[in-house]
Amino acid sequence: MSATDVLATLADGAVHSGADLARHQGLSRTAIWKQVATLEKLGIKVTRVRGQGYQIEGGLDLLDEQRIRDAIDTDASTWLHDLQIHQSIDSTNAELRRQTPFGRRASVCLAESQSAGRGRRGRSWVSPFASSIYLSVGWQFRGGAEVLEGLSLAIGVAVGEALGELGVDSIALKWPNDIYLDGKKLAGILVEMSGDFSGPCDVVVGIGINVQLPDGAAEGIEQPWADLRDSGQGAFTRSVLVGKLLSHLLPALATYEEHGFAPWRERWLAMDAFAGRPVIVDNNGRRLSGTAAGVDARGALLLSTGAGVQSIYGGEVSLRLQEAAQ
Missing domain, CATH: 1.10.10.10 (Winged helix-like DNA-binding domain superfamily/Winged helix DNA-binding domain)
Known part of the structure; x- marks a missing residue:
């Protein structure tokens, strides 16, 4: 045993x-x-x-491969190459990066816990056992890295819409890669690329979603956070959640390859957490203040300032409300 x-x-x-x-x-x-x-x-x-x-008091909601597969829409499942579930791993993104190059369908990696989970800008991602979703999807794009500028935003829309189909209300998106629930961070997205800049390009999309963080686990989180169960919006198993996520993510990757971010822009704007609000942008050491004015067709943040509207692209950029910085 x-x-x-x-x-x-x-x-x-x-x-x-x-x-x-x-x-x-x-x-x-x-x-x-x-x-x-x-x-x-x-x-x-x-x-x-x-x-x-x-x-184990209260039990554990363990991931189940068959239940995940059963929850994936039939059309979406045609884009799935393989599905791996690990009990414990350094990080799901790192595991998939070790498996490149990818084929023409998605490689999916899940873990019950991570010892070295990471978020954007190298920050650690709190990863207690069977308490959240730690999911990575590997995909090869025929085009190069330059066409992927808005990918994290399109993924955010896919995650938000998947949660909405499960009855989760008050989901909003923060540029470029955070998902909010009732004004607090619920989930994050990390996109990592390798390969030729002009193509083909292997991409790993990592997604972390707080489901039910145990007491004390959130001490390492440096911002207001939310999880599904404590918010009263997690009346489904983690396996069903993963199946619903993949039902949206796999077609999203296929669509993005053909059309880029433009088809996702209006849906992203409808979920924009900071629309019309005073914000501060730290861009490689340069601080800008203005009003968040949505995103353009390439996924760049539009910042309305006294000097006009500026386009801010991803990278070492942070965005926060002016009121939160005071």
Whole structure:
């Protein structure tokens, strides 16, 4: 019996005796104890109920490959090449980067936890076990990197619309790669590229979504945050959520390859979190103040200033409300 088998049994939240676990798998109770210790090293809280056995209080919503596949729309599934689920990994983006080059369909990597999850600008991404979605999609674009300027925005629209179909309200997008729920960060997007600038180009799209962060896990998050369950909007399994995300993401990548960001612009503007609000942009050490005026057809941020409307492109750029900077 592996630690994975023990985890699958304890995930129901019930108390399971060491004797029963050992008997069902033909192992010693000492071997079961060692497997439980392995789970605890992953950050899983396993309670030892005196005289009764082991329990994961409240249970765990583990990812299930078949349930994910069942939740993917039939048309979208034609774009799926392979689906990997890891119990623990350094990062899903890093794992897919090790597997380049990609083919003409998507490679998908998921993990229950990450030891080195990253967000944009090299920031760490808090990744506790079975508490969020850690998802990466690998895709090869025939065109070069220059056509991908608005990709993270199109992905944001796809994620926002997937959440909307699951009944999640009050979703908004912050340029260039954050997803907000009720004004707080719910999810982030990280796009990484490799290959020839003029094409073909291998792209890894990483997405992290807070589902139900455990107590204390958010101490490393340096901004107001939200998760689905505590917001009362997560009445679905993580597997269903992943299936719905892929139902939107895979066609989005195929569409983006053909048409770029332009078809996504109006939908992005409809979810713009900062539209018409005073903002500050830090652009490679240069600070600009103005009013957020949407994005152009290439995905550049439009900033209305006293000198006119300026176009701000991605890179080492941060955007925040002026009121939050005071």
